[in-house]
Amino acid sequence: MEVEGNDMDRLTVRKKELQNTISELEAHLAELRERLFDIEQEQQHDAIDNLEEYLQSVDHKYDDMRCLWDAVLEEVQLFLQRSK
Amino acid sequence: MTSASSNTSEPVEISRAASWRNWIFVATLVYLLLVAVSLIGGGFKLSAGEQAKELFAFASNPVTGLIIGMVATALIQSSSTVTSIIVGLVAGGLPVGIAIPMVMGANIGTTITNTIVSLGHIKQGVEFRRAFAAATIHDFFNLLSVVVFLPLEVSFHLLEKMGNYLAGLMVGGDSMSVGGFNFLKQIVSPPVALFQQTVSGFAPGTLTGILMIIFGILLIFTSITFIGKLLKVLMVGKAKTVLHSAVGKGPISGIFSGALITVLVQSSSTTTSLIVPLAGTGIFSLRKVYPFTLGANIGTCITGLLAATAITGANTLFALEIALIHLLYNIVGVVFIYGIPFLRELPIIAAEKLAELATENKLYVVAYILLVFFVVPGVLISATNMLGL
Numbered sequence: 001m002e003v004e005g006n007d008m009d010r011l012t013v014r015k016k017e018l019q020n021t022i023s024e025l026e027a028h029l030a031e032l033r034e035r036l037f038d039i040e041q042e043q044q045h046d047a048i049d050n051l052e053e054y055l056q057s058v059d060h061k062y063d064d065m066r067c068l069w070d071a072v073l074e075e076v077q078l079f080l081q082r083s084k
Numbered sequence: 085m086t087s088a089s090s091n092t093s094e095p096v097e098i099s100r101a102a103s104w105r106n107w108i109f110v111a112t113l114v115y116l117l118l119v120a121v122s123l124i125g126g127g128f129k130l131s132a133g134e135q136a137k138e139l140f141a142f143a144s145n146p147v148t149g150l151i152i153g154m155v156a157t158a159l160i161q162s163s164s165t166v167t168s169i170i171v172g173l174v175a176g177g178l179p180v181g182i183a184i185p186m187v188m189g190a191n192i193g194t195t196i197t198n199t200i201v202s203l204g205h206i207k208q209g210v211e212f213r214r215a216f217a218a219a220t221i222h223d224f225f226n227l228l229s230v231v232v233f234l235p236l237e238v239s240f241h242l243l244e245k246m247g248n249y250l251a252g253l254m255v256g257g258d259s260m261s262v263g264g265f266n267f268l269k270q271i272v273s274p275p276v277a278l279f280q281q282t283v284s285g286f287a288p289g290t291l292t293g294i295l296m297i298i299f300g301i302l303l304i305f306t307s308i309t310f311i312g313k314l315l316k317v318l319m320v321g322k323a324k325t326v327l328h329s330a331v332g333k334g335p336i337s338g339i340f341s342g343a344l345i346t347v348l349v350q351s352s353s354t355t356t357s358l359i360v361p362l363a364g365t366g367i368f369s370l371r372k373v374y375p376f377t378l379g380a381n382i383g384t385c386i387t388g389l390l391a392a393t394a395i396t397g398a399n400t401l402f403a404l405e406i407a408l409i410h411l412l413y414n415i416v417g418v419v420f421i422y423g424i425p426f427l428r429e430l431p432i433i434a435a436e437k438l439a440e441l442a443t444e445n446k447l448y449v450v451a452y453i454l455l456v457f458f459v460v461p462g463v464l465i466s467a468t469n470m471l472g473l
Binding site for chain 1: 200201202203204206207316320323324327328331332354358361362365367368445446447449450
């Protein structure tokens with residue numbers, strides 16, 4: 001009976017240790033997530049500060065259509081090569 | 085906007101003077117927009133007279149009306165222009181019930197602009213996938229909105245009833261009596277009357293009306309284009325402030341920011357196209373830009389409301405009604421579709437899936453554009469005509 005009692009105590013201690021480790025890891029994970037969130041926000045603020053660059057890219061629709069045309073031609077050529 | 089002078093206060097004053105000049109241009113262009121809407125309304129009344137309903141009988145099929153709005157907007161690449169024209173036509177006698185699907189179609193047509201912008205990233209693999217998804221999520225949301233609300237509108241006319249009720253609250257009698265808008269009649273009517281008098285000197289009544297409509301459409305297009313260009317420059321600082329304030333906040337903030345920026349730049353195409361390169365960098369995720377896109381849908385309604393203020397006379401109520409219906413449709417669409425988690429996810433899933441396919445094979449892009457803007461509309465029109473709807 002004494003031996004069984006010792007086993008129970010050992011398991012209880014082990015269980016508590018694991019629970020503590022998990023809590024620490026979860027707290028650490030939450031901290032890392034918060035740091036990641038802060039970095040993402042900083043990146044977003046930086047991108048917004050360069051909004052003029054992105055606004056300029058909005059005005060090149062003809063060039064964008066040309067990009068599509070070139071890409072489609074490439075795909076068609078690839079397709080024809082494969083079917084030969 | 086800088087001076088060669090060593091005096092540091094001069095560049096600031098030149099910049100202020102240039103800014104004032106630009107604002108005066110904007111005010112002038114807004115005035116021209118109002119004149120143009122009034123021209124269309126007057127021209128349509130003159131040319132169509134009592135036959136306005138019959139003239140647009142072909143568009144009484146709601147799918148046809150939807151496609152007219154969609155194709156017109158896709159070609160002009162400005163939903164503000166098309167909705168302003170629609171407001172003018174309603175003022176001239178186009179039945180509101182026929183105009184509603186056109187307004188819904190304009191929502192879809194405007195999405196082609198940001199899709200085109202995303203094509204600039206087409207050779208950049210992952211960047212293209214992100215940019216294309218950010219562009220097409222707008223398409224899929226608006227398509228879903230039409231699928232949900234057009235049948236409801238055809239069956240129950242809920243939007244028309246709500247718009248009519250709200251317009252009735254705001255308008256008293258034959259002309260705008262809200263907040264002193266009567267002064268607009270004084271400043272908008274003279275150039276319209278002058279144009280009509282000048283043209284009717286050498287053209288019969290119907291032709292005068294047609295020329296008024298054509299000139300009005302050209303003037304709307306020109307004024308909205310230049311308003312957009314000027315406001316892009318003038319409001320970029322404010323737009324940055326709005327965007328900064330939305331970083332790290334939830335979707336409601338995103339929706340408000342998108343709406344506010346669209347009001348500031350007077351163009352939903354600019355707002356939604358702007359987020360394409362931002363999303364392409366990966367700094368803003370698809371779920372982050374999604375509410376921003378929805379806000380643009382709401383913000384663009386301001387132009388139609390502005391156009392409605394130009395209308396005086398018996399059809400003021402109807403012009404305001406269609407402008408309010410445009411706003412209601414977009415607000416209700418956002419609340420309903422974004423508010424229900426299952427519906428909210430559908431545009432995200434569709435946009436991500438299509439972007440994945442398009443990254444592997446660019447022909448999917450062509451197929452998508454042809455399907456959404458040409459094949460499906462054609463099939464729907466034929467099907468509804470065959471069914472006698």
